[in-house]
Amino acid sequence: PDRDAAADVKVDTRQIAVALQAMMGGVDISKFKIDGQRYDIRVKADDSFRRDAEAIRRIVLRTPGGSRVEMGSVVDVVEGLGPNSIKRYNRMRSVTIMANVAPGIAVGDAAEKFGVLAKDVMKAYPGYQIAASGMTKIMNESFQYLMFALASSIVIIYLILAAQFESFIHPFTIMMTLPLAIVGVFLGLLLTGKTFSIFAIIGLIMLVGIVTRNGILLVDFANQQRAKGVPAHQAMLMAGPVRLRPILMTALAAMVGILPVALGLSEGGESRSGMGVAVIGGLLTSTLLTLFVIPTAYLTFEGIVRNLGLVRDRVYGLFQSDEREHS
Numbered sequence: 666p667d668r669d670a671a672a673d674v675k676v677d678t679r680q681i682a683v684a685l686q687a688m689m690g691g692v693d694i695s696k697f698k699i700d701g702q703r704y705d706i707r708v709k710a711d712d713s714f715r716r717d718a719e720a721i722r723r724i725v726l727r728t729p730g731g732s733r734v735e736m737g738s739v740v741d742v743v744e745g746l747g748p749n750s751i752k753r754y755n756r757m758r759s760v761t762i763m764a765n766v767a768p769g770i771a772v773g774d775a776a777e778k779f780g781v782l783a784k785d786v787m788k789a790y791p792g793y794q795i796a797a798s799g800m801t802k803i804m805n806e807s808f809q810y811l812m813f814a815l816a817s818s819i820v821i822i823y824l825i826l827a828a829q830f831e832s833f834i835h836p837f838t839i840m841m842t843l844p845l846a847i848v849g850v851f852l853g854l855l856l857t858g859k860t861f862s863i864f865a866i867i868g869l870i871m872l873v874g875i876v877t878r879n880g881i882l883l884v885d886f887a888n889q890q891r892a893k894g895v896p897a898h899q900a901m902l903m904a905g906p907v908r909l910r911p912i913l914m915t916a917l918a919a920m921v922g923i924l925p926v927a928l929g930l931s932e933g934g935e936s937r938s939g940m941g942v943a944v945i946g947g948l949l950t951s952t953l954l955t956l957f958v959i960p961t962a963y964l965t966f967e968g969i970v971r972n973l974g975l976v977r978d979r980v981y982g983l984f985q986s987d988e989r990e991h992s
Contacts, residue, residue, distance in 0.1 A: 685724070687709065689715055689721075764779070819840070819873055823836050826881070838959065842879055843872075845954045846951040849946035850868070850872070854943065859939040862939045871944055878915060879952060879955040880955060880959050883959050898964060905956060905960065920949070
């Protein structure tokens, strides 16, 4: 458009664009309903008019004063090639590539393979960028939020355990069950052919609260025996047999409860089955290995604390002897 000429007759570029759209592309003015079906009523210029480039000059525009001017007086008509629409993403021109995932392939795996292929192709075109959108973007954001939730849950549970046991050491002993559960999560997903999906991460977050229960049962009983004067090694030997039954019963109840989700037999249950598999796998490995790892970790940390206490007492004794000599 010739902006100076359009300004002289008080016609803005929006009015010119609307007139072109109405005559060339058409505009919906109403809807027509018949036999339960609704149809758009679109008005546009005749094909013979739209095929003539010079016809654009004869389109009539109405000024705010009520007078009429032909479009040829405010635009220059030049034939050329160009897109019928310009799409933008983050205020930059963009081209959207859409694809459906083939059966049997996870969205994350497909997006990763496409990203590698696209980067190889884009090496020949510097200045261009690739950005995920649609379900891939939503999935990536969900993964970030869930990983933050996982880290937050670990920190919160540590703080709760530290307040409960009034110690900064015993929470580490109890939370040694978390790596054992993670091993079971990935092992279960591998054996069942499931992917590490969003639902699997949700199951992992659930495990953070479930598997620490086993360590709490062992450490709490051992601390009770320590308060009675029983040595650490003997206290943990007593805790194992006594706490074995509640550990197995609670783990078995949790696995049976989550089993329907893992089987995924309900409608849409296949997408959620990864959560059940992750919980069952994590419970299996953490329950079995807790009985061996937690006692070892408990005695190891107790030995470290005892040695640190001896060193502290020795240093304190040296300072006391120096003060007596100076006095």
